Amino acid sequence: MVMRSIKRAGIRAYNVGFGDCVLLWVDYDDAVRRAVLIDFGSTELPGDFPKDHMDRIAEDIRDVVLGRTANADGSITRGRLQMVVATHRHADHISGFGRAKAGSIIRDLNPRRVVQPWTEDPLLPTDAKAPxxxxxxxxxxxxxxxxxxxxxxxxxxxxxxxxxxxxxxxxxxxxxxKNISNREAVDCLQTMAADGRGRYVKYGDDLTDQRLLPDVTIKVLGPPTLAAAPSxxxxxxxxxxxxxxxxxxxxxxxxxxxxxxxxxxxxxxxxxxxxxxxxxxxxxxxxxxxxxxxxxxxxxxxSLNNTSVILQIRIGESLLVFPGDAQIENWSWVLFDADENTGNARLLHDLANTNIYKVGHHGSLNATPKTLWEKFIHRGAEDSTANRRLITLLSTLDGRHGSREDNTEVPRQALVRALKAESNLFSTELHKTPWWTDIEVSI
Structure with a gap:
């Protein structure tokens, strides 16, 4: 197999209001773009966005993946959607798959892998071997x-x-x-996961596949199984x-x-x-x-947030973390409880070296544990000597969830202040024309 070299990589994070939709793409020296879609959902769009906004996003995802839009240098790269990740079953992460037009656009891109947490495995409820x-x-x-x-x-x-x-x-x-089951979205994901393309993952799994994404490694930090995580x-x-x-x-x-x-x-x-x-x-x-x-x-x-898939992705010299809506019960396994003999020490070392962190649960405080935040060695003041200051990405809709009176607002303002003070913060909420933000991934 001929090994391909990475030429460039990037992230496009879409403004979906209260929800998540991130497209990660990697361009190679064979002029082929290989892309990963992480979540595609919203429960509330910004007030001035059209009702078909998720359809517009699906069309843009298709154009970016297939190379129908020019790169920054004017070049055109044909591409493939190699992987779809649905971090968990909340509507604000998967509802787009349930829309007739948007779902069919993503489905027609024919992803090679569809990744979901182990709790979504359709065989699990009837498999006598499962705990x-x-x-x-x-x-x-x-x-x-x-x-x-x-x-x-x-x-x-x-x-x-x-x-x-x-x-x-x-x-x-x-x-x-937000918590109602979206049957259409689930059906779309199951269709894409058919014929052996589905992967139902847990802590410790390795999604690295050099045929799909050369020179990229993908480790799963969560969710743990119930047997592994007592809480x-x-x-x-x-x-x-x-x-x-x-x-x-x-x-x-x-x-x-x-x-x-x-x-x-x-x-x-x-x-x-x-x-x-x-x-x-x-x-x-x-x-x-x-x-x-x-x-x-x-x-x-x-409970549903804590079934979130947590991914640690290495692209060249950059380490990226995408935690879905994982909260402390999910994070606790990799942060505190996992046996170092399982290789967790290496995972923690890499976690500390994170370069790009997708802020969990739209900026709620309990989805970015203080222990996790303090592990990031690249965070620091804007004028600090920190090598490659940490980049953070926030997808949210201010004022829609929780309240400031009882300190449950999302995004939590104390966290937002820390993100601004100690990282280069990109927030989808600030982008309405165009309705996305692009982040370069250093390779």
């Missing part, structure tokens, strides 16, 4: 998303009756819609009975029965195992409290 707890978690996540659908339906009705304090109904609607396993066990109850309610709410008179427990002592914040689910829904709804949805939101 029981893993199978239970996959089923539980389906129940969680039914619950989100129920909350969305019920909150719309209750909001109309002015049952919620100002703003609470909007937050419920936003979190509910995730405990969370799955604690919530197991509760989510069965929640799914009963959500199915009824989805069908329009918002009163949900029949919410009897699955077994007599079930209510004793249900967390205090969830006990409102057993009586009629019109006795629910809005703060409890929000608490449950945040638990669901966090």
């Amino acid at each position: 029981l707890m893993d199978r239970q978690m996959v089923g539980t996540m389906g129940d969680m998303q039914l619950f989100a659908a129920g909350v969305t339906a019920a909150s719309a009705k209750m909001n109309a009756l002015q049952r919620f304090p100002d703003g609470v109904g909007d937050r419920l609607q936003f979190l509910g819609e 995730l396993a405990r969370q799955a066990q604690i919530n197991n009975e509760f989510w069965h109850l929640a799914s009963n309610w959500s199915r009824a709410a989805q069908d329009g029965d918002a009163t949900c008179d029949d919410l009897s427990p699955l077994f007599e002592t079930a209510t004793e195992a249900v967390p205090q914040a969830a006990r409102w689910l057993t009586p009629r829904i019109d006795r629910a409290h809005a703060d409890n709804m929000l608490s449950l949805l945040r638990t669901l939101d966090s």
